[in-house]
Amino acid sequence: MLRGPMAADAPESTLESSAASPLGGVGDSAREALSSALARAYSDFDLYRSRFLGAGLTGEDIRTSRPLDVLWRLPMLDACDLPALFRQSLDVNRGIIDVEASSGTTGERKRRLIxxxxxxxxxxxxxxxxxxxxxxxxxxxxxxxxxxxxxxxxxxxxxxxxxxxxxxxxxxxxxxxxxxxxxxxxxxxxxxxxxxxxxxxxxxxxxxxxxxxxxxxxxxxxxxxxxxxxxxxxxxxxxxxxxxxxxxxxxxxxxxxxxxxxxxxxxxxxxxxxxxxxxxxxxxxxxxxxxxxxxxxxxxxxxxxxxxxxxxxxxxxxxxxxxxxxxxxxxSVSVLGVKLSYQSIRDAVYGAVSGAGPMQATLTGGEPDMLILRLPTRLADREKAIRESLFGHEPDIAFLVGAGFLGLRIDFVHESSWHGFRKAHLADERNAPEGANR
Ligand SMILES: [Zn+2]
Missing domain, CATH: 3.40.50.12780 (ANL, N-terminal domain)
Incomplete structure (x- = not known):
């Protein structure tokens, strides 16, 4: 059953386009490729199918409407949708030859099957x-x-x-x-x-x-x-x-x-x-x-x-x-091309202690650059497990530290001084003036 402006007998041109417009226009072959991409997304990926349906679009609409008009009806996709797409892609795609991974800002690494x-x-x-x-x-x-x-x-x-x-x-x-x-x-x-x-x-x-x-x-x-x-x-x-x-x-x-x-x-x-x-x-x-x-x-x-x-x-x-x-x-903050994100680091750190809590993270300049993590003193006896968890979840950081491109220091700070101290981001102070690094 069609909903909203998508009447069953509507000619394709009556679909309303949003204000969005493609940069540089869209040529015939790109239009054809988009049509196939939309059909495949609808048939193979639950995440996309629910988005199509949520926007009032059925498989029939995708087959008969102009592909750009269909596309503009979809809501934006965000980094937090990528893990679900990755998992669905594993079920759908055969012949995967590689995976590209980078530190994500949502706590889960961004992964692209190739x-x-x-x-x-x-x-x-x-x-x-x-x-x-x-x-x-x-x-x-x-x-x-x-x-x-x-x-x-x-x-x-x-x-x-x-x-x-x-x-x-x-x-x-x-x-x-x-x-x-x-x-x-x-x-x-x-x-x-x-x-x-x-x-x-x-x-x-x-x-x-x-x-x-x-x-x-x-x-x-x-x-x-x-x-x-x-x-x-x-x-x-x-x-x-x-x-x-x-x-x-x-x-x-x-x-x-x-x-x-x-x-x-x-x-x-x-x-x-x-x-x-x-x-x-x-x-x-x-x-x-x-x-x-x-x-x-x-x-x-x-x-x-x-x-x-x-x-x-x-x-x-x-x-x-x-x-x-x-x-x-x-x-995210880049160290020699490796993207570090506060959320991923904090999730990895607290993965070692089965819980959640505050963390301050600062990157300071030097030879090498130094990643400084500040955690509550109650975790002081867990430093080894925290390092292992961080390196296990963030192999790029393990590599940079292991190869000497990045130093890692974990400070444990008494809870009484914690108030007003937390920053929910990775502070990049590598180019801060002398004396400004704390
Ligand atoms: Zn040029």
Whole structure:
């Protein structure tokens, strides 16, 4: 039985569209892909079916209505919906070849199942993105990262697909000199990395570039914003810098082109909505609908990234729309590209003591950066179990601490001084002025 404005005999055009509109328009093949994605979501995923039905949409509506009109009727999907989607995807998808996981802000890790089809599409989209950055078959590309947990395996695969002369993962050590010396021996023409990793080796890299002992001409960075002075310094030495844009839930979304006027978003593999956020008049929040993602199909998923839409055609001639990324609003803090979230850490800590309670978490700068957790004194005799639980639930933190990239200190604070002391977020004081770290 149809409800609301969806009369049984209504022609497809009478469905009311919301104010939402897709960035850059939606082409015929994207429309067709959306139609299939909607039908699959309805038939295979309980979570989506209940959302369709809640919005007054039946399977018949999905088959006969215009796909965009159906999409706009759905409510936004949030990070807290991802665990249920993940579990339903396990029942539905065969041939899972990988799982991408990152620290979630909901207390449960964000996990994306990757099918063979997902991986193949990812390779093609990444290869296109790197081609836009001017990576050519002659290039020798180093993917510089902290270690096996965050290694950019999909990057090297795409570079092989692109026919790059060399494409390899290079693991940074805690010693920047040794890292740059090792890299220089391989003499890459392109480095793909994470800004906080780059910043650690920037001084040594500059020395090498200034003395002409490095063929490096391109840097592609991902995962975090790159401070403007770091970019300007590299550009002054003839290195062209590109920002890659993606997320753990969706993989590649866009890339900066050689005109360097914002990021192009690939609107042929995802429908992107930029909806008003809580910021300034120009600020928008990115909402993504994946067209081909099988392991974690997303319909109107709010990424919570804040952007500004750049209107008009780009001098580079690419047809994809452009945005400037203003920041992420998911509350996580990045350490060398690994996202840490207060909620996940607190759940892991209190998982050791079967209960819940307050925690203060602060990240301070230094060699290495230090994660300081403050817990009530009643837990003081449980420190070993708390550390084990934290490392068990947060393998990225275990890796960073084990490899010496991050220190961990747990302080136990008397309950009498606890009042007015708690902060339900991870305070990032790494760039605070001297003396401000407490
Ligand atoms: Zn462009």
């Amino acid at each position: 099918t063979r089809g997902d991986a193949d599409l990812e390779t093609r989209v990444l290869a296109r993105a790197f081609g836009i950055c001017g990576v050519v078959p002659d290039d020798r590309v180093a993917c510089l990262d902290t270690g096996p947990l965050t290694l950019m395996a999909s990057f090297t695969e795409a570079l092989d697909h692109l026919g790059a002369a060399e494409a390899y993962a290079f693991t940074m050590s805690t010693d920047p000199t040794a890292t740059v010396d090792g890299l220089a021996a391989l003499d890459p023409t392109v480095i793909m990395t994470i800004p906080s990793v780059l910043e650690r080796v920037l001084g040594r890299l500059h020395e090498r570039l200034e003395s002409g002992r490095l063929s490096l001409r391109t840097i592609v960075y991902a995962g975090e914003p790159l401070p403007a002075p770091a970019r300007a310094g590299l550009e002054s030495l003839g290195v062209e810098v590109f920002s890659y844009y993606g997320s753990s839930e969706t993989s590649t979304l866009g890339i900066e082109c050689r005109s360097h006027c914002g990021l192009h978003l690939f609107t042929d593999t995802a429908i992107i909505e930029c909806v008003p956020g809580s910021g300034g008049a120009d600020e928008r929040v990115v909402v993504v609908t994946t067209l081909y993602q099988q392991g974690l199909p997303l319909l109107r998923y709010s990424l919570k990234d804040r952007v500004r839409v750049i209107n008009g055609p780009c001098p580079c001639g690419l047809p994809y729309p452009r945005v400037e990324v203003l920041g992420r609003a998911d509350g």
